[in-house]
Amino acid sequence: MFRLYWADEGGLPAGDRGLAYGDGLxxxxxxxGHRGVLLSRHLERMVRDAARLGIEVSRKELANVCVEAAQRFADRFNSEDWVLKLTLTRGSGGRGYRPDPGMEPNLMVSASPLPPVPDPAGVAVDVxxxxxxxxxxLAGIKSLNRIEQVLAASDLGPSLFEVMMADRDGNLVEGTRTNLLLRRGDCWLTPPASSLAVAGVLRQWLLERLRQRGDTVTERPVTVNDVLGPDCQGLFLLNSVLGIVPVRTIAGHDLPVDGGLATIFNPLEKLE
Structure with a gap:
């Protein structure tokens, strides 16, 4: 069980551990309308990753909240697509980092308009x-600890769609809100899930789909040379809200743009 809070009714209490320590996801x-894109994968990830943090939550309860949220919010967006956000924390109470035993989780639910759809001809990004x-x-968990992404996103200007973040060895890992997939020669490259801050549900769905159709998908570190080298046939950013986004330029360098991958994922075909 969890305590349910609606953002439009005031949000989480001041003593919530998500607010105090980022203790949640x-x-x-x-x-x-009333249906969500890849909804079951989102709920499964939340249950699985919450368990990794020691927070117990029921998938059935989360699904029931999504139904209630759709009834509450869908009509506010005048038949336009919208974004549902579920914020799950360990709960309220306890001074210091050590949580009290037997805490009841908090779940805050909010809704917002869908962001602008990216240009299908490709977007500009920087490093x-x-x-x-x-x-x-914590690898792959969409936790509330996102301060590195906040700092990186402060460099975003009107001409940039995203900034790519690299690890200490200079390998490109992901964007502030996107995973990356590179078409290089006759195969696809993507950083391994163990290196990711967030392992996106669209990323996993797409890798499964590519492998099912017989494409070669390699999970290994992606270098700047992989992206800027002559074998690069396209760099794509993946986000389950925004879809599959081709990159036109990175740090001022032109990249080949292929819109074919975007046809694999039609959000309206993945509604649940």
Whole structure:
């Protein structure tokens, strides 16, 4: 069980551990009316990753909240797609880092308009000066600890869609809000999940789909030379709210743009 809070009714209490320590995680789900894109994968990830943090939550309860949220919010967006956000924290109470035993989790639910759809002809990105560090115990979890992404995103201007973040060895890992996939020669490259701050649900769905159709997908570190080298056939950013976004330029360097990959994922075909 959890305590349910609606953002439009005031949000979480001041003593919440998510507010105090980032002790929790979240999901952002693209909604069309009363249904969500890849909804089951979002809920499964939240349950799985919450368990990694020692927070117990029921998938059935989360699904029921999504139904209630759709009834509450969908009509406010005049038939336009919208974004549902679930923020799950360990709960309220306890002074200091050590949580009290038997805490009841808090779940805050909010809704917002869908962001502008990226240009299908490709977007401009840069490489952030903020290094990305990933604790192996937290790899892939969409936790509330996103301060590195906040710092990196401060460099975003009107001409940039995203900034890519690199690890301490200079390998490109992900964007502030996107995973990356590179078409190089006759195969696809993507950083391994163990290196990611967030392992996106669209990333996992797409890798499964590419492998099912017989494409070669390699999970290994992606270098700047991989992206700027002559074998690069396209760099794509993945986000379950925004879809598959081709990159036109990175740090001022032109890249080949292929829109074919975007046709694989139609959000309206993945509604649940």
């Amino acid at each position: 979240f999901e952002t789900i693209r909604m069309s 952030s000066k903020v290094p990305l560090t990933v604790n192996p115990l």
